[in-house]
Amino acid sequence: MAEAPERKGLELHWQILIGMAIGIIFGLIMNNFEFGAQFVKDWIAPWGTIFVKLLKLIAIPLIIASLIKGISDLNDIKKFSRIGGRTILIYLVSTVVAVTIGLILVNVVQPGEGVNTEFLSEIDTGAGVDKKLKGAAAQKSAGPLDFVVKMVPDNFISAAGSNGRMLEVIFFTLFFGISMLLVKQEKIQGVKAFFDGLNEIVLKMVDLIMLIAPIAVFALLANVIVTAADPNILMALIKYSLTVIAGLLIMIGVYLTVVKLYTGKSPQAFLKAISPAQLLAFSTSSSAATLPLTMERVEEHLGVEKEVASFVCPVGATVNMDGTSLYQAVAAVFIAQAMGFDLDLSDMLVIVMTATLASIGSAAVPGAGMVMLVIVLESIDFPADKLAFGLSLIFAVDRILDMCRTVVNVTGDATVAMLVAKSVGSLGEPKVKNWDDHLDQIGK
Ligand code: ASP
Numbered sequence: 001m002a003e004a005p006e007r008k009g010l011e012l013h014w015q016i017l018i019g020m021a022i023g024i025i026f027g028l029i030m031n032n033f034e035f036g037a038q039f040v041k042d043w044i045a046p047w048g049t050i051f052v053k054l055l056k057l058i059a060i061p062l063i064i065a066s067l068i069k070g071i072s073d074l075n076d077i078k079k080f081s082r083i084g085g086r087t088i089l090i091y092l093v094s095t096v097v098a099v100t101i102g103l104i105l106v107n108v109v110q111p112g113e114g115v116n117t118e119f120l121s122e123i124d125t126g127a128g129v130d131k132k133l134k135g136a137a138a139q140k141s142a143g144p145l146d147f148v149v150k151m152v153p154d155n156f157i158s159a160a161g162s163n164g165r166m167l168e169v170i171f172f173t174l175f176f177g178i179s180m181l182l183v184k185q186e187k188i189q190g191v192k193a194f195f196d197g198l199n200e201i202v203l204k205m206v207d208l209i210m211l212i213a214p215i216a217v218f219a220l221l222a223n224v225i226v227t228a229a230d231p232n233i234l235m236a237l238i239k240y241s242l243t244v245i246a247g248l249l250i251m252i253g254v255y256l257t258v259v260k261l262y263t264g265k266s267p268q269a270f271l272k273a274i275s276p277a278q279l280l281a282f283s284t285s286s287s288a289a290t291l292p293l294t295m296e297r298v299e300e301h302l303g304v305e306k307e308v309a310s311f312v313c314p315v316g317a318t319v320n321m322d323g324t325s326l327y328q329a330v331a332a333v334f335i336a337q338a339m340g341f342d343l344d345l346s347d348m349l350v351i352v353m354t355a356t357l358a359s360i361g362s363a364a365v366p367g368a369g370m371v372m373l374v375i376v377l378e379s380i381d382f383p384a385d386k387l388a389f390g391l392s393l394i395f396a397v398d399r400i401l402d403m404c405r406t407v408v409n410v411t412g413d414a415t416v417a418m419l420v421a422k423s424v425g426s427l428g429e430p431k432v433k434n435w436d437d438h439l440d441q442i443g444k
Pocket of ligand 1: 285286287288321323324362363364365366367368369370402405406409
């Protein structure tokens with residue numbers, strides 16, 4: 001039997017937090033030396049990159065193994081459609097709630113009012129903004145049903161060859177798992193046993209990757225600090241950032257309340273269970289990279305059974321982005337306010353719709369939310385020639401807000417997993433209460 005990796009002492013979220021704090025301090029110190037930024041880029045950042053690559057490496061095998069195991073364990077197609085229907089419904093409702101919170105806040109705080117328009121003409125619409133605009137143009141030329149068409153792969157191998165095509169992989173895997181439920185079980189015992197075994201191995205790989213998480217977040221955060229552009233923060237930008245962050249905090253409060261009311265789980269216990277995934281989301285700005293850890297925490301630490309977690313988490317990582325939709329609503333209205341573009345109630349309703357759809361369409365990678373923001377702005381007829389200015393206005397603080405909104409995206413997925421699990425009777429006791437117990441268990 002394999003030996004458990006050695007890690008006694010501090011729990012994982014503390015280790016990650018300490019790694020983050022040291023990374024920030026190290027980055028700030030390095031910023032004082034001429035060679036500092038280059039040193040971090042050459043010698044520190046690659047360790048973070050390797051960690052994120054490992055997480056992405058494991059994402060597709062994890063989705064395949066755990067989704068097939070999850071569905072084939074259901075033994076009943078009706079249960080699967082109950083889980084699927086509830087998941088999609090709660091995802092939609094939570095996103096609309098997030099956009100609404102964002103819209104209310106941005107209209108009350110009005111962070112874009114009174115922005116010095118002279119300052120706007122000085123903004124350099126740099127290459128970063130151009131790239132986002134190009135990305136949005138490609139998205140926009142798509143037809144209305146294009147996203148459904150895109151979900152269906154024509155070749156499984158090529159779809160599984162790209163992390164950006166996770167929905168296609170999920171489609172194939174669901175199709176495969178459902179078909180497994182529909183054939184005579186005696187005939188597929190070998191296939192089931194194969195996926196059960198594969199699932200165990202992939203989960204062990206996730207555990208092993210997580211052993212380097214504290215060092216990796218140190219590297220990721222040090223690199224964020226030395227590459228952050230000098231933000232030249234104006235009051236408006238600070239107000240805008242605080243509005244987004246306040247909205248995100250309210251959204252976390254909504255999750256905690258709903259979880260407490262519906263499942264009885266205390267906010268402390270919920271946050272403790274999910275915090276390593278939140279910290280990783282903050283460090284990587286990517287729901288997709290965080291997915292392996294989100295799934296592990298949801299199953300092992302929140303007690304959600306695999307049949308629910310294996311479906312809700314991967315689908316959520318790609319389509320449920322409450323943090324992103326809230327940010328898009330605030331950012332769109334902020335830009336409109338700052339550039340003197342009046343919005344009425346019907347514009348607000350259009351924002352609710354498009355920000356919901358745009359967040360579903362945003363990829364689970366750093367910066368994706370800003371690309372889709374262009375589509376939200378265009379839906380309210382924001383003048384095309386001012387788009388680049390508008391985006392440049394918020395570009396300097398986008399990375400930090402991306403880190404924060406990804407935390408909410410991941411927390412939302414975990415919340416919905418708990419709600420769906422409770423509603424179909426698949427919420428049990430957590431298998432492990434802390435990291436040491438977990439290691440004892442995985443070593444057995
Ligand atoms: N970085 C976000 C995520 O991966 C998406 C975004 O809002 O840019 O969840």
